[in-house]
Amino acid sequence: MKFLSTALLFAAVIGQASAHYRFFKLIANGVTGAEYASIRTSTNSNSPVTDVTSTDLRCNVGGLASAASTTTTTITAGSTIGFVADTVVSHPGPFIVYMAKAPSTAAAFDGSGAVWFKVWEKGTTSLTATAINFDVTSTQWTFPVPKSLPDGEYLVRIEHIALHGASSFGGAQFYISCAQVKVTGGGSGTPGPKVAIPGVYTGNEPSIKLSIYWPIPTNYTVPGPAVWSG
C-alpha cells in the first residue's frame, strides 16, 4: 500500500511539474530550419490536444488556418528528416510520425479523409518489472522518408502522446506539429494502411488509456496502424 501511494504521488508530481513543449523546427537536407519554417503554427502555445475526435488532433489547434501562410520545403525520398522541440519532451510516451499526400499543394491541404500513413514510431526505450521508460530527454527526432514514396507534396505530422495522466479516458495528451514538404526523387510505392485523423484513435486503446505507474505495464504497443517503410 505504501508503494502504491508513493507511485500515485509520483505520477501526480510529474504531471504538474513538467513543462510542455512544441515541435517547432524541421530538419531537412541536413539543415535545422528556423522556428516554424515549413511547420504550421498553432494557436494553443505549447498545450496539448486531449480530444481524439477533434480536428485539432490533425495538425494541432490553428494548424488548418495557418496552412496557406506556411512554406513548403523540398526533400528527397530516402533522405533523413526530423523535428526539433523547443525543450526536452519531459512527459513519458511514444513518438509517431504520419504522412499524407496532398492532392495539389501541401499549403492547400486540410488533411481530411483516410489519407494518413505511419512512417516512423518510437515506443519504449526500456520496459522492466519496475519501470516503463520512454525518451524524455531528447529534443530532436529524425527518421527516413520512405524511398519508394511517390513524388508530390505531403504533410508530415509528428505526434507525441504523453501518458503521465492517461489512466482515465481523455487523460492522454497529444503534442502535434505538421510540416509541409515536397518530395522529389521518389518511387512508385503504395503507402498504407491509411487512416483518418481524427478517427485513427478512440481514446480507449490499451496504449492510450492506461496507467504507466501502477501496475507497471508488461508490454507496450505503439497505437495506430503499422509503419510503412517504403
Ligand SMILES: *[C@@H]1O[C@H](CO)[C@@H](O)[C@H](O)[C@H]1NC(C)=O
Ligand atoms: C500488451 O499485449 C497484449 C497482447 O498482445 C495486447 O492486447 C495489449 O494491447 C498490449 N498492451 C499495450 C499497453 O500495448
Ligand SMILES: [Cu+2]
Ligand atoms: Cu506538460
